[in-house]
Amino acid sequence: MKSIVRSPFVLLLLFACADCSRTSGFTNTEFTQVEGTIRDNSGMELSNITVVINGRQTKTDDEGYFHLDSLERGNASIELHGAEGIGRYAIDLDDTSLSLDLAYPVLTTIILLHDNDQHFDYNFKEQVIDKVEEYRARFENVWLLNTGDIFVRHADRWPVAHDTTFYAERSRYMIETMNDVGYDVMVPGNHEFDYIGPYTGNSLRMATFSMVAANVDVATNKLPLFDPYTILATDNGMSVAVLGLSVGRNKPGVSSRDIIETARIYSHLAEENDLFVALTHIGYRRDRELAEQVPVLDVIIGGHSHTLLETAEMVNGVLVAQAGGGGHHLDPEKPNWLGIIKVVFENDHIIEKKGNVITIDEMVAVE
16 A cells, blocks of 8 residues: 655545444445544654544544544545644545545645746747646646736837737737646736737637736726636645736726735735735835735735746745746747746645746756
């Protein structure tokens, strides 16, 4: 049997119970029973850990053993409450009985991949896909985020100046490419809010990923409506709140509100979720100001200033990251930059938070 000590969120052993000598013998097929052992990272059994499954709870005995029966079938979460906080696993209660071998404390790793300010360039697409898939194969909880300015609003900087046919085709290409790569969330930038006829909105509506902007109000059919934030869920039931903040663009039907005050309005997301991320298109200087003024944020992933932070910075306890960006003219030789943020939880507490940027113009090993 496969055994992994202190797995981030993988159940170490999950199989039909072959030895029910320590159970009640409950066999009703509409319900299930769960037994198991809680161990620490050295393999020692842990006593007096509270085990909660679907609101039902029990405690481990001196040998780290627990048992619960008459549980409804289906997907469920299991919480382990101990001196080091609350750890979570996800379990599938499809069998009539399950036997589990769990580690406590529970380690959960979250990977946030990010980029920004492509401005109509998406070079080395296949290599980006390969890199993203490497991380998704290695880690369970991986999301790909973009912080805006995927378009170019300056008509005189298009290859054929003021050619809206080019703009319509290239904006569709950018969204279709992002759909193919598998983006999860984007905050629109000023180049998206400065819409060009119906073409900007038509392209943005093709996106299969979420778009968030809490401080920008849209009252025009030239753009889609944007949610203020989105919630991402890990495989073991933890939640990541992603709040969108952008400089916006003062154009008919588009209005912006104060960035700091908006972030404070949504500060309740820090208490309601395990990780609170601001996805911003406001520039490096204002990202640092946001970190100073709204320290309940855990991570700020930025864009707009095209700042290449090869190593993410810690500002007032908030990790601030940005992955460079390109110019406003098409350049087929321009590399892609991919930011990689790693956040590690021990139970419900962050114990590691770091980020770096890799250049995508040739393959680089997963770190």
